[in-house]
Amino acid sequence: xxxxxxxxxxxxxxxxxxxxxxxxxxxxxxxxxxxxxxxxxxxxxxxxxxxxxxxxxxxxxxxxxxxxxxxxxxxxxxxxxxxxxxxxxxxxxxxxxxxxxxxxxxxxxxxxxxxxxxxxxxxxxxxxxxxxxxxxxxxxxxxxxxxxxxxxxxxxxxxxxxxxxxxxxxxxxxxxxxxxxxxxxx
Numbered sequence: 619x620x621x622x623x624x625x626x627x628x629x630x631x632x633x634x635x636x637x638x639x640x641x642x643x644x645x646x647x648x649x650x651x652x653x654x655x656x657x658x659x660x661x662x663x664x665x666x667x668x669x670x671x672x673x674x675x676x677x678x679x680x681x682x683x684x685x686x687x688x689x690x691x692x693x694x695x696x697x698x699x700x701x702x703x704x705x706x707x708x709x710x711x712x713x714x715x716x717x718x719x720x721x722x723x724x725x726x727x728x729x730x731x732x733x734x735x736x737x738x739x740x741x742x743x744x745x746x747x748x749x750x751x752x753x754x755x756x757x758x759x760x761x762x763x764x765x766x767x768x769x770x771x772x773x774x775x776x777x778x779x780x781x782x783x784x785x786x787x788x789x790x791x792x793x794x795x796x797x798x799x800x801x802x803x804x
Contacts, residue, residue: 667696678692703776719768721756724757725752
């Protein structure tokens with residue numbers, strides 16, 4: 619076996635291990651057309667969400683002439699853009715609103731047992747992040763690409779209330795959500 623063959627097998631093995639580690643979800647597939655002299659050239663755009671359900675999530679967009687190639691590109695980009703989402707139990711630590719293009723998304727923490735109250739794009743992103751109790755509302759455009767990007771931006775804006783309390787110089791108890799205070803501080 620040559621050196622190149624061994625390296626390619628090792629790379630393939632690493633890719634398989636990473637695939638097992640993350641959950642991939644194709645959120646949207648769109649066929650696009652480019653008009654050229656000879657007619658139309660069709661391509662595909664894929665929006666993929668990748669997460670480990672333990673607080674890490676990423677989104678990626680891939681474009682290619684074939685669907686599998688577009689999905690693969692989007693998946694690779696999603697893995698590169700992964701961020702850690704601060705969670706508080708099974709929900710988010712505080713309310714947040716974010717915008718991407720004309721898509722605007724509001725996310726609110728929910729009491730334990732509420733479930734994921736969210737639409738398609740928002741649901742895919744928050745479930746991949748491992749958030750199982752959340753309330754959300756899509757306020758702007760219903761374009762799924764903008765909604766997914768706005769949700770991802772909102773999750774990146776989240777901060778742990780304990781860290782924020784340290785920055786402000788107050789007790790974490792003052793910034794804790796009302797339902798968390800009852801469970802922890804009595």
